[in-house]
Amino acid sequence: MLSEPPAQNLLIDVPSTRNARLKKPRLGRYENVRRKLESSDFDTARVFVEFSERIPKPNGFQFIDLFCGAGGMTCGLSRAGYTPRAAVEIVDIACDTHHRNFPLCELHRGPIQDFDPKTALADMGEIHLVSGGPPCQGFSVAGFRRPEDERNQLFREFMRVVKAVQPWYVVMENVPGILTLAGGAFYRDILAAFAEAGYPTVSVAILESADYGIPQLRPRAIFIANRFGRFNPYPQPQLAPGNYQPIEAGLRGLPADERIPEINHEWTKHSKAMEARLAKVPPGGSLYETFFDAWKRQYPGLPSMTIKENHGGTHVHPHLNRVLSAREMARLQTFPDDFIFCGSMKKAMWQIGNAVPPRLAEVIGKALYPSLRAIADNAADPCMTNSDWKLLEKKV
Numbered sequence: 001m002l003s004e005p006p007a008q009n010l011l012i013d014v015p016s017t018r019n020a021r022l023k024k025p026r027l028g029r030y031e032n033v034r035r036k037l038e039s040s041d042f043d044t045a046r047v048f049v050e051f052s053e054r055i056p057k058p059n060g061f062q063f064i065d066l067f068c069g070a071g072g073m074t075c076g077l078s079r080a081g082y083t084p085r086a087a088v089e090i091v092d093i094a095c096d097t098h099h100r101n102f103p104l105c106e107l108h109r110g111p112i113q114d115f116d117p118k119t120a121l122a123d124m125g126e127i128h129l130v131s132g133g134p135p136c137q138g139f140s141v142a143g144f145r146r147p148e149d150e151r152n153q154l155f156r157e158f159m160r161v162v163k164a165v166q167p168w169y170v171v172m173e174n175v176p177g178i179l180t181l182a183g184g185a186f187y188r189d190i191l192a193a194f195a196e197a198g199y200p201t202v203s204v205a206i207l208e209s210a211d212y213g214i215p216q217l218r219p220r221a222i223f224i225a226n227r228f229g230r231f232n233p234y235p236q237p238q239l240a241p242g243n244y245q246p247i248e249a250g251l252r253g254l255p256a257d258e259r260i261p262e263i264n265h266e267w268t269k270h271s272k273a274m275e276a277r278l279a280k281v282p283p284g285g286s287l288y289e290t291f292f293d294a295w296k297r298q299y300p301g302l303p304s305m306t307i308k309e310n311h312g313g314t315h316v317h318p319h320l321n322r323v324l325s326a327r328e329m330a331r332l333q334t335f336p337d338d339f340i341f342c343g344s345m346k347k348a349m350w351q352i353g354n355a356v357p358p359r360l361a362e363v364i365g366k367a368l369y370p371s372l373r374a375i376a377d378n379a380a381d382p383c384m385t386n387s388d389w390k391l392l393e394k395k396v
Contacts, residue, residue, distance in 0.1 A: 076361025
C-alpha cells in the first residue's frame with residue numbers, strides 16, 4: 001500500500017542552501033511565440049473550445065499513432081474514448097512497452113519508411129485520426145537546433161502516411177522550437193507538406209501542459225489539420241498559472257524511501273558523498289555548472305520542470321537528496337501506475353522523458369470529439385459561431 005513519505009525525509013540541507021544563489025522559476029517559456037500565434041490573423045481555422053470530460057468509451061472513432069514511443073499519445077487518446085488500431089515505432093524497448101499496455105493495437109516494429117499503410121490497415125475500416133510526434137531532437141533548444149539534422153525530415157514520412165490514409169483529422173505534436181527553426185523556414189515547409197497531402201486547413205498552437213492539470217511545465221507545439229475545410233479545435237485552458245498543480249500533487253502517495261520495481265518506482269543509487277553534494281543544490285540550481293540542464297532541483301510548491309532523462313541524472317527531488325524515480329517521472333507525465341515500462345530503470349526513464357503526457361493527448365482528443373461527431377452525422381461544424389455563419393452567408 002502506498003503511503004505518504006515520512007516527514008524526516010522531506011528536508012534538504014537548509015543551511016547549505018541558505019547562502020546559495022537561488023534561481024527563479026521560468027513559468028512562461030515560449031510565451032512570446034505563443035502570444036504571436038494567438039494574435040495572428042493568418043490562422044483562421046484555429047479555435048479554442050470548452051470540452052466535456054464525459055466522452056463515450058469507445059467514442060466510435062479509430063486512430064493510428066506514428067512515432068508512438070512507449071505510448072503517451074496512445075494512452076491519452078484511448079482515455080478520450082478513441083480506439084487505437086495501429087502504431088509505428090522503431091525503438092525495441094519502447095515497442096515492448098507499447099505492446100504490453102496496448103496488446104490489441106497492431107504494432108509495426110521498425111522504421112516508418114517500411115510502414116505500408118494500405119497493407120497494414122486494409123481490414124481496419126475508416127481511420128478517423130492520425131496522430132504522432134516525429135523525433136524532436138533536431139528541433140529543440142536543448143538539442144542545439146540543427147536544421148540539417150536528418151531526424152528533422154522524418155515528418156515527411158509522417159505526411160506520406162497521412163496522405164495515404166486520408167484521415168478526417170491529423171494531430172502532430174512537437175517541441176515549440178520547431179516553429180522558429182531556421183528562421184521559420186521549417187514551419188513553412190510543414191504547412192506546405194500538409195497542403196500537398198490534402199490538408200490545407202492546418203493550425204498550430206503552443207499548449208502548456210500545466211494548463212490542463214498536469215503537474216509539469218511542458219509546452220508543446222500542436223498541429224491540427226482536417227481535410228473538410230472545418231475549424232481545428234483546441235482544448236480551452238483549464239487552469240491559470242496561479243492555480244497550477246504543484247509537483248507534490250503528482251508525487252503524493254509514493255513512498256519516499258521504498259523502491260517498488262513492479263511499478264518502476266526506482267531511482268539512481270547515490271553514495272553518501274553524492275547525497276551530501278545534492279543537499280547543497282538549491283531549488284532551480286544544478287549539481288553541475290557546465291551541465292546545467294540536468295540534475296536540477298525541482299521547485300517545491302510549483303509544477304515540475306519539463307521531465308527528461310539524462311543518463312540516470314533526472315531532475316532532483318524537491319525535498320529529498322536524490323533524483324526522481326521512474327514512477328515519479330511517470331506520475332508527473334500523468335501515466336497511471338498500472339502503465340508499466342519495460343526494460344531497465346534508465347530505459348524506463350528514457351521512454352518516460354520522451355513521451356507525450358497522456359492527459360495532454362486526452363484533452364486534445366476530447367476537444368476534437370464534437371467535430372468528428374459532426375462529420376460522422378453530416379452536421380454543421382460545432383465550432384462555427386453565429387457571427388461565422390453571417391460572414392459565410394455574406395460571402396455566398
